[in-house]
Amino acid sequence: MLKESLEALTTLSALKFTLPALRAATPAVLGVNLMVGPNGVMMGTRLVVSAEWVEMMRQLVRAGVLSLPAVSAAVRIQAGQVMMAQGHDDLPRGVRDALGDAPEVRAMRVTGKTGAGMAEPPRHHVMPKEHRAWFEKRGFTGKMSIERFCVTLQQATHQAIHGGGNWKLGRQWPGEWNQMLMDALLKAESRAGQMLTRNTILEIVAKRMRFYDIPMNFVRCRGK
Template identity: 65%
Template sequence: MTRQAVLEAMAEVKGSLGGVEAALARLADGPKPLMGWSLNGVFTRYLDHGSSQLTWLHGALGSATTLTDAASEVGDTDMELGLLRTTGPKLQAAQFGTLLLATWVDFLHLADAVLRNCPMCSAEKLFTDLHRVQGLMEPTLTDLASLDPERVEAATAAMPELMGRLTGEFDALQRETRATMKLGGQVIAAMQALELVTMISTMKMAMPRVPPSAPATLGVGLVMSSGGVMVGSRIAVSAEWVEMMRRLVRAGVISVPAVSAAVRIHGGQVMMAQAHQDLPKGVRDALGDSPEVRGMQVTGRAGAGMSDAPKHHVLPQEHREWFEQRGFKGDMDIDQFCVRLEQAHHEAIHGGGNWKLGRMWPGEWNRMIMEALQQAERRTGEMLTRNEILKIVAGRMKRYDIPMNFTAGGGR
C-alpha cells in the first residue's frame, strides 16, 4: 500500500509538471508581435530560467521511480519500506519545485499579457519586477534541487511564507498594470487579456481533481478577483488523496511539516509561517487525529534533535568498489544507504570509539557484514545480486537494532 501511495503521488506530480512544461513551450513558441515587446528577446532569459528547472525536476522523479522499482524487487518487507522512504526527499522536492515553477509560469503569463496589450506599461520596470521575483524563488529552488533531505525539509517549511510574498508580488504587479491601462485608455481588449491570468498557480495545480464521490474539504483558497482583491473559495480533496497522504506520512516517506505546508499554501493560509506551532486542524484531520499526529509540530530535523546524529554507512565505504561491481551505482549508490544513529549506538556497532581497535572485534559492523556477504558468495559460487545483498543486510540490521530509515550520506 505504501508503494502504491508513492506511485500515486509521483503520478500527481508528473501530471502537474507536464502541464507546466506545456505552458512554457506555448509561451516560448508564441507569435512575435508586429510592434513592441514579447517574452522572446530580452525577456527570453526568464523563459530559460523556467525551462532550466525542468531538468532537475525530471531527474528527481526519475530517481524516485528507480528507487520504487528497486524496492518492489528486494524481497524483504522492512528493506522495501526503507527504500521507499528514500524516495521521500525526491518526491517532496519535486512536489514543491513544480509548485514554484507553476507560480513562475503564472508570472510569465502575466508579463506576456502586459507586453502584448499594454504599450503604456514600462517594459524596463516589468523586466526589473521579474528579476526581483526570480531572486525570491532562487534560494528555495536551489535547496530543493539539491535533493539533500535536510535542505529540502527546510525549504519546504519556508514555502508558505515564500508563497505569501509571491502572491503579494503578483497582486501588486497586476494592480499596477490595471492602473496604467486605465490611464492609457486601454480598458477593453487589454483588460480582457489580463483576465486570462488572474488565477495564481496554487489554485491551478493545488489539490487533485475531485471525483463525484463525497469529498473532504480543507481550508480556504485564494483566487484573484477582477479587481485585484483576494476572495475565498473552498478547496475540496478526494478521500483517495487523504488516504494517500496518510499512508505516506505513517510510512515515513513524506514529513508531516511538508503536508502542513502544502495544505497551508493550497488552503490560502500563506502567511501562517511560524516555525514551531501545532499543526492546523485540517492537517490533523486529513492525517487521522491520532496521538502521534497530535504530538507532531511543524519542525525540521534540527528541531527534532537529529542534526548532530552521526550517519552510519550500512554498506561499508572502504568496500565501495566491491558494491559497485554488484549494482550499487547511481540512485542505488552506497551513499544512499546511511542511517542516523545516536553517537553511543554508532560507536557500539563499530566496537567503541577507536575504529582500528573496533575492527579486531568479530561483531564490528563493517567486518561482520563483509564476512557475511563474502561467505554467501562462496556458498553460491557466484557474485551476489543487489537484491540478495540487501536481503542479507536487512537481516543484520534487525539483529543490530538499526532502523531502516535511510538518508543520503557523504560521498567519496
C-alpha cells in the first residue's frame, strides 16, 4: 500500500496539516472527515493509513526524502480510495475539493540528495560534467557531446555508484563512479604520454559500465 500511495502522488496542492504525534489524547482533525487516532488516520471508522505508515512517513519527512505535501497528498488519495470502496461513486463536491482534485499529472518532488522527481529516475552523466572541457578536448563534442551519454538509474544503483555500495569503507572506497573513471582516464593518459583518443576513452567507459553492470542505454542528459 505504501508503494502504491507513493506512486499515486499526482497532485501538488496540499492539505495544510501537520502530522501530529499519534500519542495525542484527542484525535486531531485533518480535513473533511479525516482524523488521526491511535491506529492511524481514520475516516469515520475506516482506517485510511495505519499508524505505522504515518510513522514511516514522518521519518522520511524528517530525513528530507519526502516533502510534507507529498505525504499529505498520499493520505488524501488513500482517503479517496477508502471512500470509493465504500461505494461513493460520485464524491460530494466538498470532499472532492478537500481531497484536492488537482489538475495535470505532475510527480511530487522528492527532496533527497539526488533531487529527483518521484516518477523520474535520476539521469546520470556517465562522463562527469565537471570534466566537460577535458572530454570536449578529446572529441566529445557535437553529436558525441557528453550530454548524449546519460543513463537513467534506479535509486539503488545511483546510491551504489556514488555511495560505495554499502560496504561502509569510507575513505578506502575508491569505487565512487566519477572518481574512479577519472582516475583511470587521467592516469592512463599520463602513462601513455599522449592524449587519449575518443575511442580509447569510450573503451574505458564501456569497461567501467560493465564493471558496474549498468546497461549502455544512453539517453540525452537534458529533457525528454
